Amino acid sequence: MFVLLIALAMAASLWGGRGGAHQKPEDFFVASGRFGSLLFFVLAVGETYSIATILGVPSGVYAHGTGFLAWFLGYILLAFPVGYFLYPAIWRAGRRHGAVTLPDLFGRHFRSRALERIVALNCIAFLLPLGVLQFVGLGTVLAALHLTVPPLALLGIAGALVFAMVAVSGIRGPAQVAVLKDALMLLAVVATGGAAIAWASG
Numbered sequence: 001m002f003v004l005l006i007a008l009a010m011a012a013s014l015w016g017g018r019g020g021a022h023q024k025p026e027d028f029f030v031a032s033g034r035f036g037s038l039l040f041f042v043l044a045v046g047e048t049y050s051i052a053t054i055l056g057v058p059s060g061v062y063a064h065g066t067g068f069l070a071w072f073l074g075y076i077l078l079a080f081p082v083g084y085f086l087y088p089a090i091w092r093a094g095r096r097h098g099a100v101t102l103p104d105l106f107g108r109h110f111r112s113r114a115l116e117r118i119v120a121l122n123c124i125a126f127l128l129p130l131g132v133l134q135f136v137g138l139g140t141v142l143a144a145l146h147l148t149v150p151p152l153a154l155l156g157i158a159g160a161l162v163f164a165m166v167a168v169s170g171i172r173g174p175a176q177v178a179v180l181k182d183a184l185m186l187l188a189v190v191a192t193g194g195a196a197i198a199w200a201s202g
Contacts (some may be wrong), residue, residue, distance in 0.1 A: 002145060006161070007186075013165040013173030028170035035175065037181045042182055043175045057133060059140050081133050135159075 026032045036041065060068040090105070099105035102123060107116025135155055142154045165173050 009177050009180060010165060012176040013169050015176060024098055027172075029173050031175070033095070039175055039179070043171075043178045045178070045182060058131065059136050060084075132177065 057072050094105050098109040103116045103120040106119045
């Protein structure tokens with residue numbers, strides 16, 4: 001089942017990124033702004049309720065206590081209420097300047113190449129903890145499978161698959177995988193709830 005799900009995710013990614021050999025940077029990074037509201041919403045949910053949220057953060061709390069949770073709750077509670085008002089302005093500014101990435105936007109808006117580089121370095125630095133949490137969550141899943149392959153090797157294979165997926169399909173691949181993942185999560189929630197109700201009712 002695990003291998004089947006990985007194969008489905010890779011197939012969805014490749015389908016979403018078909019024609020990727022001819023993609024321009026705008027297509028690769030932001031799908032040329034052609035995601036509809038629904039697909040953008042699904043992608044945002046997929047990025048928020050990722051394996052880091054579901055497994056990485058709980059594992060961190062279990063290992064290091066509730067203080068580990070403070071920064072993440074702040075992000076979850078503040079990112080989208082603030083973004084509701086801020087993101088449209090960022091989108092308009094990005095469209096006006098023809099920016100593809102956040103460093104592009106800062107560099108072109110303020111006409112500063114140095115600021116663009118500083119923002120790029122900050123983006124990388126602040127994304128690293130999230131990336132680590134993704135691997136912590138993935139490590140928890142792989143450990144539960146009790147495979148004979150060393151966990152570090154499995155994490156390396158998983159990282160290589162993700163890199164290949166993004167390199168081939170750009171942002172469209174993760175968007176399609178997010179659709180698959182969200183559908184499976186909803187199915188799991190409904191199935192778990194149904195099983196709990198059935199168990200409680202005897």
